[in-house]
Amino acid sequence: MKPEKLIVDGRRLDGRGPSDLRKIKIEAGVLHRADGSCYLEWGGNKVFAAVYGPREAVPRHIQNPLRAIVNARYNMAAFSVEDRKRPGPDRRSVEISKVISEALQRCILTEQFPRASVDVCIEVLDAEAGTRCAGLTAAAVALVDAGIPMRDIPVACAAGKIDGQVVVDLGKEEDNFGQADLPIAIAPRTGEVLLLQMDGHLTVEEFNRAFDMAVEGCCKVSEIQKKAIMQRYHTVDEVIE
Amino acid sequence: MTVIPLLKKEYVTKLAEDGKRVDGRAFDAYRPISIETNCVNKAEGSARVKIGNTQVIVGVKMDLGEPFSDTPDCGVLSTAAELIPLASPDFEAGPPQRDAIELARVVDRGVRESEVVDIHKMVITHGEKVWIVFIDIHILDYDGNLFDAASLGALAALLTTKIPIFRMMESGALEKKDLEAWYERTHIEEIREIYSRPDFDEIVAKKKKGIIKDIRLPMTEPPISCTAVKISNIVFFDPSLDEEELADARLTVATDTNGDIRAMQKGLAGSFTKEEIQGVIQGALDNGRTIRQKLSESIGK
Numbered sequence: 329m330k331p332e333k334l335i336v337d338g339r340r341l342d343g344r345g346p347s348d349l350r351k352i353k354i355e356a357g358v359l360h361r362a363d364g365s366c367y368l369e370w371g372g373n374k375v376f377a378a379v380y381g382p383r384e385a386v387p388r389h390i391q392n393p394l395r396a397i398v399n400a401r402y403n404m405a406a407f408s409v410e411d412r413k414r415p416g417p418d419r420r421s422v423e424i425s426k427v428i429s430e431a432l433q434r435c436i437l438t439e440q441f442p443r444a445s446v447d448v449c450i451e452v453l454d455a456e457a458g459t460r461c462a463g464l465t466a467a468a469v470a471l472v473d474a475g476i477p478m479r480d481i482p483v484a485c486a487a488g489k490i491d492g493q494v495v496v497d498l499g500k501e502e503d504n505f506g507q508a509d510l511p512i513a514i515a516p517r518t519g520e521v522l523l524l525q526m527d528g529h530l531t532v533e534e535f536n537r538a539f540d541m542a543v544e545g546c547c548k549v550s551e552i553q554k555k556a557i558m559q560r561y562h563t564v565d566e567v568i569e
Numbered sequence: 570m571t572v573i574p575l576l577k578k579e580y581v582t583k584l585a586e587d588g589k590r591v592d593g594r595a596f597d598a599y600r601p602i603s604i605e606t607n608c609v610n611k612a613e614g615s616a617r618v619k620i621g622n623t624q625v626i627v628g629v630k631m632d633l634g635e636p637f638s639d640t641p642d643c644g645v646l647s648t649a650a651e652l653i654p655l656a657s658p659d660f661e662a663g664p665p666q667r668d669a670i671e672l673a674r675v676v677d678r679g680v681r682e683s684e685v686v687d688i689h690k691m692v693i694t695h696g697e698k699v700w701i702v703f704i705d706i707h708i709l710d711y712d713g714n715l716f717d718a719a720s721l722g723a724l725a726a727l728l729t730t731k732i733p734i735f736r737m738m739e740s741g742a743l744e745k746k747d748l749e750a751w752y753e754r755t756h757i758e759e760i761r762e763i764y765s766r767p768d769f770d771e772i773v774a775k776k777k778k779g780i781i782k783d784i785r786l787p788m789t790e791p792p793i794s795c796t797a798v799k800i801s802n803i804v805f806f807d808p809s810l811d812e813e814e815l816a817d818a819r820l821t822v823a824t825d826t827n828g829d830i831r832a833m834q835k836g837l838a839g840s841f842t843k844e845e846i847q848g849v850i851q852g853a854l855d856n857g858r859t860i861r862q863k864l865s866e867s868i869g870k
Contacts, residue, residue, distance in 0.1 A: 359624070359656075359709060359710045360624075361658065361712060362655065374609065377655075378654075380654070401654065403653060405628060405705060406630060407611060407613075407615065407705050408611055408612075411632070415651055447654065449655035453609055454610055456611075
């Protein structure tokens with residue numbers, strides 16, 4: 329059911345201002361078997377990411393003799409949404425897997441691992457708008473945790489338009505009943521755009537504002553990513569007498 | 570057998586002859602178990618179970634639908650397991666493989682045969698409308714003994730499941746007459762409390778969230794499964810991944826609160842002697858008691 333208004337007195341339904349992100353929690357190195365892993369909570373989203381590799385790409389014919397291939401698989405748990413989703417990939421997951429793979433590939437130094445594959449598994453356990461951004465952000469931390477050489481740590485965040493106003497990081501109702509959604513991923517060091525999708529309706533001026541807000545959101549999330557990674561590899565500074 | 574498991578086998582059996590295990594446990598001891606419930610908001614019930622490094626998450630979703638034609642007066646239970654590639658370098662994406670199907674079926678049997686969920690109380694109209702319970706098992710981290718982790722997760726998730734009555738009424742799948750028919754069959758007082766509220770029609774018409782309380786799944790006391798494997802004539806409870814890969818034979822025993830056996834399943838090509846089986850049963854009883862205790866604590870009892 330559509331709420332009457334998505335913004336009341338400058339506050340969004342969950343009490344956020346236009347440029348506030350939902351609460352984010354990131355933890356690196358949470359799975360034992362994976363080469364690198366990450367658990368991420370972003371608002372009501374709960375996502376695991378695991379990285380395996382670089383390892384020999386199979387079957388042989390998918391190998392690239394010059395560089396590693398990056399193979400991300402975005403998957404939603406059957407119980408992650410309101411009505412049970414049939415397990416396995418659907419067209420939406422396949423598309424998201426593809427755009428995430430491509431975004432990650434840009435940052436990984438794939439030329440160092442010819443014929444190999446870097447496999448990234450993203451599992452969405454609880455979904456509440458913005459799972460592709462959450463998934464990519466988690467995957468990036470898992471890649472760092474796996475020690476994969478990278479140019480930068482990619483990060484994603486969305487902006488959108490609700491009740492005619494541009495806001496960052498759409499929540500559930502905002503995503504369902506808003507007028508536009510613009511998820512992006514960037515390499516925060518250079519500002520290079522790795523992923524960009526848009527649906528809905530934005531004027532050029534609104535797009536520019538939304539884009540800037542999403543980048544600003546990315547930078548905030550990037551800081552949390554770095555903190556989570558540092559936490560995992562925290563060194564104890566103590567001199568033994 | 571390739572060379573690495575062969576070397577490992579030598580190491581594991583050498584240690585075992587001295588009465589030791591690779592991770593320092595006693596032969597009948599479990600790794601630390603933790604159960605966390607209600608960890609997925611969108612699910613009707615959920616649990617995350619860790620046994621050592623092994624980690625599974627189980628979510629329960631419910632829907633309304635038609636019963637199977639041969640059991641018109643029973644609700645429907647459906648269990649699926651996914652060995653997602655996140656959990657191990659050896660798992661591949663794609664439709665469920667043999668291992669995943671075996672796992673799902675063993676868990677399913679544990680839930681179904683022990684009648685933990687009272688499926689006769691899940692019927693709204695005979696042969697037409699019943700509750701369907703989907704149990705989905707996701708393996709997150711595979712370090713051995715998935716059977717116990719998955720069964721325990723399924724039980725914990727079911728024990729915390731709330732039937733989504735309001736959601737079904739909101740979508741029009743469940744009506745007042747359905748609730749009345751359901752109460753007539755089951756005499757669950759909570760159902761009557763819902764439809765006999767004076768403001769019932771108003772709540773439904775205005776779709777007021779959070780007023781109607783979803784009721785718990787009708788459950789009975791569940792049996793607990795414990796698994797042991799045999800390597801070179803020594804029995805190891807709660808096998809780790811290495812131990813599982815070396816195992817000659819495997820035995821799962823489910824025991825209930827009275828100390829009775831409710832299910833057994835042997836796996837793999839090796840064999841057990843009668844004494845060994847009795848040993849496994851005793852170990853399953855002892856470990857089952859502590860695990861049951863943990864399960865009750867996790868669901869807030």
